[in-house]
Amino acid sequence: MTAAVLPLSPFGGLRRTALRLVANPRAALGVILVSIAAVAAIGAPLIAPFEPDKPDFTVMLAPPSLQHLFGTDELGRDVFSRVVFGARASLFVGFASVAGALVVGTTIGLIAGYFGRWVDAALMRVMDVVFAFPSILLALAITAVLGPSLGNAILAIAVVNLPIFARIARAQTLVVRQLDFVEAKRALGFGSANILAKTIAPNIMAPIIVQGSLLFAAAIITESYLSFLGLGVQPPTPTWGNMLRSAIGFLDMAPWLAWFPGVAIFVTVLGFNLVGDALRDLFDPREE
Numbered sequence: 212m213t214a215a216v217l218p219l220s221p222f223g224g225l226r227r228t229a230l231r232l233v234a235n236p237r238a239a240l241g242v243i244l245v246s247i248a249a250v251a252a253i254g255a256p257l258i259a260p261f262e263p264d265k266p267d268f269t270v271m272l273a274p275p276s277l278q279h280l281f282g283t284d285e286l287g288r289d290v291f292s293r294v295v296f297g298a299r300a301s302l303f304v305g306f307a308s309v310a311g312a313l314v315v316g317t318t319i320g321l322i323a324g325y326f327g328r329w330v331d332a333a334l335m336r337v338m339d340v341v342f343a344f345p346s347i348l349l350a351l352a353i354t355a356v357l358g359p360s361l362g363n364a365i366l367a368i369a370v371v372n373l374p375i376f377a378r379i380a381r382a383q384t385l386v387v388r389q390l391d392f393v394e395a396k397r398a399l400g401f402g403s404a405n406i407l408a409k410t411i412a413p414n415i416m417a418p419i420i421v422q423g424s425l426l427f428a429a430a431i432i433t434e435s436y437l438s439f440l441g442l443g444v445q446p447p448t449p450t451w452g453n454m455l456r457s458a459i460g461f462l463d464m465a466p467w468l469a470w471f472p473g474v475a476i477f478v479t480v481l482g483f484n485l486v487g488d489a490l491r492d493l494f495d496p497r498e499e
Contacts, residue, residue, distance in 0.1 A: 260292060324388065342374035361444050
């Protein structure tokens, strides 16, 4: 009876999980790409050779060179420095929006799946309404109503991702709540909050973390869309999206203005997708 009430960890130990993840070539490449973006974001003041917003009208639209690795823009600002600092805003928006959606969406899914009945119906119908809107259009609508800013971009992307986490958490909760160790805690008199937080939540986190890593990539793309359309982070703060927006008028004479922020988006999104795919395979019981 004792063995029946002990929940099994979905991760199988952090060390074992890390070793299996590193052994996957796709995951290793993904971690390297994500690490490059993270190092650029964290160490931007040390890595960038110039101030990202300081114009220099003597070198406007200069092509890539040893002095300016990625060239300069229409105001003579160093593109490499702007790409490096742009990683800060883009990754912060991605992390904050996905973290917020994960916490709130998982909580909604836990409550809906555990209590069921009218609670489940009410919460999930609201999530269905949000999920019915195309994600990009909904994010655009929210930022258009609230106004373009860093905080509103985070809020818009978080709202778009809420139903995804809620649905996954609800589906997992419906399964886990019927297992022996959950029934045993109910029989011992533990409250619903304790069971949800300490028993069910830890046992449903594997697929949620996998989804979070994939949505991180999607959040970076969404932030780029919003900034490209002028509804995200506003200049002079550099982000990869608003750098692409600024490059539109100079594609013929200075294509590097679009090349480098575009490559930064591609490499970072690819890295998160590779890590997410590897995590999905890692936590798939059919792969055991």
